[in-house]
Amino acid sequence: xxxxxxxxxxxxxxxxxxxxxxxxxxxxxxxxxxxxxxxxxxxxxxxxxxxxxxxxxxxxxxxxxxxxxxxxxxxxxxxxxxxxxxxxxxxxxxxxxxxxxxxxxxxxxxxxxxxxxxxxxxxxxxxxxxxxxxxxxxxxxxxxxxxxxxxxxxxxxxxxxxxxxxxxxxxxxxxxxxxxxxxxxxxxxxxxxxxxxxxxxxxxxxxxxxxxxxxxxxxxxxxxxxxxxxxxxxxxxxxxxxxxxxxxxxxxxxxxxxxxxxxxxxxxxxxxxxxxxxxxxxxxxxxxxxxxxxxxxxxxxxxxxxxxxxxxxxxxxxxxxxxxxxxxxxxxxxxxxxxxxxxxxxxxxxxxxxxxxxxxxxxxxxxxxxxxxxxxxxxxxxxxxxxxxxxxxxxxxxxxxxxxxxxxxxxxxxxxxxxxxxxxxxxxxxxxxxxxxxxxxxxxxxxxxxxxxxxxxxxxxxxxxxxxxxxxxxxxxxxxxxxxxxxxxxxxxxxxxxxxxxxxxxxxxxxxxxxxxxxxxxxxxxxxxxxxxxxxxxxxxxxxxxxxxxxxxxxxxxxxxxxxxxxxxxxxxxxxxxxxxxxxxxxxxxxxxxxxxxxxxxxxxxxxxx
Amino acid sequence: xxxxxxxxxxxxxxxxxxxxxxxxxxxxxxxxxxxxxxxxxxxxxxxxxxxxxxxxxxxxxxxxxxxxxxxxxxxxxxxxxxxxxxxxxxxxxxxxxxxxxxxxxxxxxxxxxxxxxxxxxxxxxxxxxxxxxxxxxxxxxxxxxxxxxxxxxxxxxxxxxxxxxxxxxxxxxxxxxxxxxxxxxxxxxxxxxxxxxxxxxxxxxxxxxxxxxxxxxxxxxxxxxxxxxxxxxxxxxxxxxxxxxxxxxxxxxxxxxxxxxxxxxxxxxxxxxxxxxxxxxxxxxxxxxxxxxx
Numbered sequence: 001x002x003x004x005x006x007x008x009x010x011x012x013x014x015x016x017x018x019x020x021x022x023x024x025x026x027x028x029x030x031x032x033x034x035x036x037x038x039x040x041x042x043x044x045x046x047x048x049x050x051x052x053x054x055x056x057x058x059x060x061x062x063x064x065x066x067x068x069x070x071x072x073x074x075x076x077x078x079x080x081x082x083x084x085x086x087x088x089x090x091x092x093x094x095x096x097x098x099x100x101x102x103x104x105x106x107x108x109x110x111x112x113x114x115x116x117x118x119x120x121x122x123x124x125x126x127x128x129x130x131x132x133x134x135x136x137x138x139x140x141x142x143x144x145x146x147x148x149x150x151x152x153x154x155x156x157x158x159x160x161x162x163x164x165x166x167x168x169x170x171x172x173x174x175x176x177x178x179x180x181x182x183x184x185x186x187x188x189x190x191x192x193x194x195x196x197x198x199x200x201x202x203x204x205x206x207x208x209x210x211x212x213x214x215x216x217x218x219x220x221x222x223x224x225x226x227x228x229x230x231x232x233x234x235x236x237x238x239x240x241x242x243x244x245x246x247x248x249x250x251x252x253x254x255x256x257x258x259x260x261x262x263x264x265x266x267x268x269x270x271x272x273x274x275x276x277x278x279x280x281x282x283x284x285x286x287x288x289x290x291x292x293x294x295x296x297x298x299x300x301x302x303x304x305x306x307x308x309x310x311x312x313x314x315x316x317x318x319x320x321x322x323x324x325x326x327x328x329x330x331x332x333x334x335x336x337x338x339x340x341x342x343x344x345x346x347x348x349x350x351x352x353x354x355x356x357x358x359x360x361x362x363x364x365x366x367x368x369x370x371x372x373x374x375x376x377x378x379x380x381x382x383x384x385x386x387x388x389x390x391x392x393x394x395x396x397x398x399x400x401x402x403x404x405x406x407x408x409x410x411x412x413x414x415x416x417x418x419x420x421x422x423x424x425x426x427x428x429x430x431x432x433x434x435x436x437x438x439x440x441x442x443x444x445x446x447x448x449x450x451x452x453x454x455x456x457x458x459x460x461x462x463x464x465x466x467x468x469x470x471x472x473x474x475x476x477x478x479x480x481x482x483x484x485x486x487x488x489x490x491x492x493x494x495x496x497x498x499x500x501x502x503x504x505x506x507x508x509x510x511x512x513x514x515x516x517x518x519x520x521x522x523x524x525x526x527x528x529x530x531x532x533x534x535x536x537x538x539x540x541x542x543x544x545x546x547x548x549x550x551x552x553x554x555x556x557x558x559x560x561x562x563x564x565x566x567x568x569x570x571x572x573x574x575x576x577x578x579x580x581x582x583x584x585x586x587x588x589x590x591x592x593x594x595x596x597x598x599x600x601x602x603x604x605x606x607x608x609x610x
Numbered sequence: 611x612x613x614x615x616x617x618x619x620x621x622x623x624x625x626x627x628x629x630x631x632x633x634x635x636x637x638x639x640x641x642x643x644x645x646x647x648x649x650x651x652x653x654x655x656x657x658x659x660x661x662x663x664x665x666x667x668x669x670x671x672x673x674x675x676x677x678x679x680x681x682x683x684x685x686x687x688x689x690x691x692x693x694x695x696x697x698x699x700x701x702x703x704x705x706x707x708x709x710x711x712x713x714x715x716x717x718x719x720x721x722x723x724x725x726x727x728x729x730x731x732x733x734x735x736x737x738x739x740x741x742x743x744x745x746x747x748x749x750x751x752x753x754x755x756x757x758x759x760x761x762x763x764x765x766x767x768x769x770x771x772x773x774x775x776x777x778x779x780x781x782x783x784x785x786x787x788x789x790x791x792x793x794x795x796x797x798x799x800x801x802x803x804x805x806x807x808x809x810x811x812x813x814x815x816x817x818x819x820x821x822x823x824x825x826x827x828x829x830x831x832x833x834x835x836x837x838x839x840x841x842x843x844x845x846x847x848x849x850x851x852x853x854x855x856x857x858x859x860x861x862x863x864x865x866x867x868x869x870x871x872x873x874x875x876x877x878x879x880x881x882x883x884x885x886x887x888x889x890x891x892x893x894x895x896x897x898x899x900x901x902x903x904x
Contacts, residue, residue, distance in 0.1 A: 067703075071701075071703065073703040073706055073707070075647075075706070075710065120882075120886065121882075121885065121886070123886070123889070126702050126703075127639075127645050127702060127706070127844070128840075128885050128889060130645070130703075130706050131645070131836050131840065131881060131885070132881065132882065132885060134829075134832075134833060134836070135833060135836070135837075135877075135878040135881045135882065136878075138829065138830075138833055138874075138878060139875060139878040139879075142872075142874055142875055142878070145871070146871050146872065254826075254829060258710075258714065261707065261710070265707065295721075295722070296721075297717075297718050297719075297721030297722045297726065297825070298718065298722060299718070300714050300715075300717055300718030300721065301714070301715050301718030301719055301722065302718075303711075303714050303718075304711045304712065304713070304714030304715035304716075304717075304718060305711070305715060307707065307708075307710065307711035307714065308693065308708060308711035308712065308715065311704055311707050311708045311711060312693060312696055312708065315700065315704060
């Protein structure tokens with residue numbers, strides 16, 4: 001049985017590997033053909049179509065970095081083409097040198113403007129970002145039109161004629177743009193396999209959660225925006241030289257903004273080759289549409305129809321859909337993944353340190369209101385090192401809000417949070433994670449599109465610039481992640497997609513993910529909520545082991561027998577403030593606690609009685 | 611001073627029309643959390659409808675609201691049934707891309723039918739004006755603004771005083787609970803979207819008298835209207851009115867005291883400044899984002 005599975009798995013891996021090999025081989029052949037094409041064919045028409053395909057592919061690849069990976073949709077990405085084009089044109093006209101010299105300057109300027117815009121607008125999310133990108137493109141169009149003395153206004157700027165021999169045809173432009181495209185693909189590939197790339201995907205999947213596991217989202221987003229603009233800026237300069245004419249509508253082009261989105265969407269956003277292949281498809285589609293309808297208006301209808309069709313019926317795009325189809329086709333010949341969990345007793349004895357250590361986490365006078373409601377009201381408590389502290393209270397008593405204030409998901413209005421002698425309540429979530437705070441959620445928040453292993457290696461214990469360029473899954477970290485997965489009994493699922501796991505399994509992976517931060521204090525929000533008794537047992541065992549190894553816990557939980565069994569001390573919240581604290585036995589006898597629960601309509605005998 | 615008041619009055623009159631044009635955009639956002647990027651294109655579509663009706667039958671463009679509004683309501687309802695409802699449960703970015711695609715299809719179709727040249731609707735009163743004290747008021751602007759305000763008040767009353775209005779707001783705030791208390795959330799969403807699009811019928815008819823338009827004008831309109839609802843607070847109808855008046859005045863002031871060529875910059879600048887300084891806008895509320903409605 002297990003041997004059969006092994007053979008099947010091997011066959012499956014071989015089939016997938018063969019498929020991937022064929023894909024890569026086809027791409028290499030295609031590249032080779034593109035390189036020799038102008039040498040044997042003097043078909044200037046096709047040289048032109050391919051040049052425009054390269055241009056669009058470079059831009060769609062750039063768009064993919066900010067919109068495909070980081071998930072921030074830009075509807076004005078052609079703004080960077082315009083910036084590059086105007087930069088190259090203006091420098092050429094004023095300095096009277098060959099435009100090739102200034103093409104890179106356009107790229108640098110585009111990246112700088114993108115970074116600056118990024119710094120300014122990165123507080124905005126979702127819809128606001130989209131609106132700003134449209135506004136940004138249109139405002140640049142308006143500037144190019146109105147700053148007549150500088151940009152030539154509506155007449156635009158005319159570039160010098162090329163000086164190379166006529167029989168070279170488009171070859172110089174062709175090769176430069178092809179080179180840019182290869183560079184863009186290399187850049188995408190490099191980004192995807194580094195911490196930077198996985199960080200961007202984490203941001204797309206769940207930006208708050210990404211902050212909670214130590215990812216400095218603003219820096220990542222600004223860099224992604226700059227990276228998405230740089231090659232578009234260079235390509236803009238080349239494009240300007242190619243068509244020898246720069247005007248506000250052609251360069252800060254709404255049509256190109258549309259085509260970029262269409263290409264990336266059609267090919268598959270969030271993949272390396274999707275936007276590139278999509279660009280070729282869109283360019284050829286455009287050419288066909290031109291030949292059949294011969295009107296730009298008809299083209300616009302076609303773009304709209306294709307875009308709507310892709311959004312509605314092929315939302316992930318061609319490349320991921322084909323890959324998915326290949327995977328399921330291969331997987332069908334193999335048995336399904338086993339859902340069983342390894343339940344071997346653990347080797348580490350569960351010994352408990354009876355002497356509580358010094359105060360590790362301290363909350364003083366914490367306050368948060370929502371409208372008129374004081375969700376957390378002058379809340380103070382402390383968690384001593386080495387304890388498993390319980391935090392209980394009726395529904396709506398402010399437990400989860402307290403967690404959100406401690407880990408920085410929300411800003412407190414008053415009070416302080418201290419962690420290991422450092423005040424952290426003004427720090428952003430990722431800095432608190434770096435300072436030693438880890439947190440799981442009431443409803444698990446894994447990065448759903450990533451694999452289990454990618455989820456566990458995603459957390460970052462600090463922020464360093466070099467780290468951005470480190471391999472995402474490699475070396476010591478990957479080993480440690482596998483150890484942690486082993487520890488929670490989820491190692492065999494390392495390559496499964498997080499979204500495919502059961503709820504209880506997700507809770508275990510989330511615990512492993514948090515442990516990757518090597519936190520001093522771990523906040524668990526209802527760890528036992530909604531999972532089966534066997535898994536609860538396992539979870540309790542793991543918490544005990546970790547505690548024995550020196551980890552401190554603060555646990556919100558409604559399962560009172562579990563709290564009584566695991567936690568000491570227990571802090572009781574009601575109406576946003578602490579009403580009692582003590583051992584489980586003391587808490588169960590406290591009249592204030594009984595009152596708080598009874599007041600909320602709780603059956604205390606059943607809940608606390610055990 | 612008279613010049614200033616004159617400019618102010620012109621701006622407020624325009625702002626009234628902008629408010630109507632933006633009302634559907636903010637309504638749809640408030641109810642469905644969808645930015646209908648095609649809203650501008652729908653306005654232009656309605657303007658062309660008005661143009662066709664007027665040039666063929668001579669029916670007054672403001673009166674033709676009675677025809678364009680039901681047509682656009684039907685268009686919105688159809689669009690919801692065919693496309694928008696399929697968005698339920700997908701990422702917000704998908705709704706932006708889908709409505710963007712719809713905008714392109716409308717733009718291209720209008721271009722095929724009417725060609726890409728400027729059109730305008732010119733009833734007898736379009737270049738007349740009235741004198742009130744020292745102030746001149748363009749007749750068309752006055753009629754358009756008055757009509758717009760009447761329609762906005764009706765819309766506001768529908769949303770606050772009728773059962774269907776309460777159902778719309780309930781579905782917007784908490785679809786799960788709305789379903790529990792017996793509201794057919796899907797039907798309400800379809801109605802709300804159609805109602806939002808229906809406002810472009812009236813808005814487009816009024817715009818057709820005030821501005822020349824071509825298919826690609828929708829980019830300028832959607833930017834202007836986004837500026838309006840961003841400033842007023844996205845999802846708020848009174849906010850849209852305030853935002854619209856402010857942008858209307860901003861545009862006429864810019865034209866009068868800076869230069870007409872910078873007039874179109876006003877909404878863009880507003881968008882940047884508001885999203886940076888007060889992202890929730892004037893009347894928008896910051897809501898709790900932490901409650902999971904699973």
